[in-house]
Amino acid sequence: MSDVRHVTARFGGGRPRVGPLTMAQANMVRCVLTDPPEHMNYRIIRDLPPDTTLRDVAEAVGLLVSRHESLRTTFEGVEAAADGPAGAVQRVTAEGELLIEVRRAPHQGAVDLAEQAAASLHARRFDLSAEPPLRVAVITEGDVPRQVVFVTTHSTADAVGLAVLLADWDSIIDGKPPEPVTAPQPLDVAEAERSPASVRRAGAALRYWETQLRRIPRSTLTVTVDDSRTDWMLPRLRVRSISAARALGLIGARTGVSRSAAVLAALGALAGLRNGQPACPIISISANRFRPELRDYVGPLAQDALIPIDLTEPSFDGVLLAARAASLAAYQNSRFDSASLVQIMEEVSRSRGVFFARDIVFNDMSVPGRPGRTGPDGTPPDIRSAWLPEATLPARVSLWVHRLEGEVDVTLWADPRCLPRADAQALGEGVMRLLIEAGGRDVGLTELSALTGITPEKRGEGWLTVDSCWVDLAAVRRLVADAVDGPGLVVPVPDERLGHRLVCYLNAETTPHDAHSACLAMSPGRMSAIAPHHYVICSSAPADLGSVRAWRDRALTEGPGR
Known part of the structure; x- marks a missing residue:
């Protein structure tokens, strides 16, 4: 005592x-x-x-x-x-x-x-x-x-x-x-912040966010689990490498990409490879201290920057350059009125039928010019990892960067339901392996699986690409069943723009607007489900796919039923 x-x-x-x-x-x-x-x-x-x-x-x-x-x-x-x-x-x-x-x-x-x-x-x-x-x-x-x-x-x-x-x-x-x-x-x-110039910049930032939110995948680690946890106690993997720090200097000399952007690009490339999508959106914490007079400011300035990592380039050098351009644009648009952004997110969520959450977070806390331990490399690749005690953090996966000079020192937080420990270790060490290899040459993206052991997630029957998102049709049907009273059926319809359009047939005392609102209210935490695009309210819902053709034709003829 x-x-x-x-x-x-x-x-x-x-x-x-x-x-x-x-x-x-x-x-x-x-x-x-x-x-x-x-x-x-x-x-x-x-x-x-x-x-x-x-x-x-x-x-x-x-x-x-x-x-x-x-x-x-x-x-x-x-x-x-x-x-x-x-x-x-x-x-x-x-x-x-x-x-x-x-x-x-x-x-x-x-x-x-x-x-x-x-x-x-x-x-x-x-x-x-x-x-x-x-x-x-x-x-x-x-x-x-x-x-x-x-x-x-x-x-x-x-x-x-x-x-x-x-x-x-x-x-x-x-x-x-x-x-x-x-x-x-x-x-x-x-x-x-209330000067005319600052107001214009804040408005431009909101327009940037809305543009990105309307096109990015809602999730990069899409799995069929209930993610509505509240404790957020996550395993943490600390990964270090002296060789990776030296490689970052070589990457910067060859491409002009900063150390931070190179680590961001490696994280996006490997997370996107696992998800099997051509883009990987990452939330990066922006310090927003670009002006000299704000360097020693004591107050909150940091806000989220939304960085879509383009993975359509054939090689990692292309991803590096794309990540540099994307991060610069995102950081320039990372000071905004958060209440207005929440409203935009709600509007986009309703329009797309998706729920956005912090999926992958990148937090660079390193201090430029302050190297850590240095010394001769061991047997390449020089990578050391160790699991730390669990700690609380409200994100599915987050990479915290502690040091980038002398030694790369990072901590990877990972929800094991989205990224099991073995996969988290492959991702954390894979970032180092990719950086070390990229220090000497331009690595083709087709080589990443052999280099890191990370392969695209295997998705069984019923998984579809819908509006740039991976969607589990069974999870959508459970969502509708939980949200709306009465029998219903969800049917995917091929769509040139979206990949698939989801049509929901309901025998219920409701309207398309109310049915959609109910589905959206139940969406948080359902990582592999989105709300349907069309709702058809009928006196007797189709019992099976064989009897749904007439209702499908009606939905496509009448257009969106929200």
Whole structure:
């Protein structure tokens, strides 16, 4: 057991401010309000320098909060506007106090107690309207502070902003005068986002997203499983290679493609190979710190970039160049009003009958110019992988890039229902194998299976390509049966544009509009099903395919029945 008391950190020196949310704040506020706190909160444990006192910690925390308005910001009106906090405001407190927990550890138990404190503070959702967005605990042995725990949330800072905060903290607690804050504060960014030029860019970003959403496959890892999980505890595979880092330099010299884009291209090529589709859409986390004045900004800027990887090229060099062009376009269109994007996604989902979810996520957290371990290669290919404990992450598959120079160091998160462990290991190591081989030559895409062991997913009878998506006809029929009362039958009809068009015949007290709405409502989590394109409501539904011809002709003659 530990003793718990409190000390007070005092902050001030600012001015009270109030104004609208930034686009990234609005996006993150929505997520903080609805997603599990384990997904939305950061937890950090830092060792304290020798001879640090509790007073030193309190003064350092006070100075840190004083320097960054995001640490003394609350949000008003967000609970009532959780579906789009357009009317919400952020309020910056000029001065105040922050209570710091002080937990006294048993003899030589500071490390364990710090983990317990971090877990406790991390598991609670932040009250964005009333609670300071920073929780701090100090772990002492006797009366000597040993470690400090910080917990904050994604509406306060993204990963880059958090790194800026921690660098500030390290300087302050070490007694080094921190550099003056020159980056804008969140309210300054909110004002800039309302300039005519920024509004035009945000509108262009939404148009880009709508164009891509209307043509990409809804899923890259399409399997017939119920994906409506809530815990998202995923196995993690760490993969490292010095040889791959050297290969990235050779790839860049030959093609002009950056290290990050090359890894993205390799992931897309192999995931697309497994799915057997000519395109692989990947969500990449964009830092959105392209302007120099935003490099040290403490606040959320990161938003999703939608990158469709074109796999119609015959060789990997072609995929590399296509991925570079696609990623540049996607990153340029990664700052947008998230409420408007949600509306667009709902409209496109209704039009196509699909439900979009984060299928494959790419998150490059590497720092250019900061190499890791280097040394002579072992027996090529120099690839080392190891399974890590499961952790929570709301994505089916995600590749986190930790380092790209000196050594490629990545972690692959994979839902075993979509990507079993053996397949996940083949994908993680396959990315390295492909990069190493591509360092010396242009690799043909027909060689990828022999090089990596990854082959197209085998799909049995009843699987169809529908509007660029793999669809399991049996899963569609289950969807309709679960969504609409009364007997029905779903029939695929060849279509020159879509590949197949799905016609649903129903004997039910409903309308095509209501039937489609019911199917869409049941779609989340059904990875291999989409809602039908046409609905024919009849007094007696066809009993089998042999008696459906007349109803099929009627549907094709009358056009869409939604």
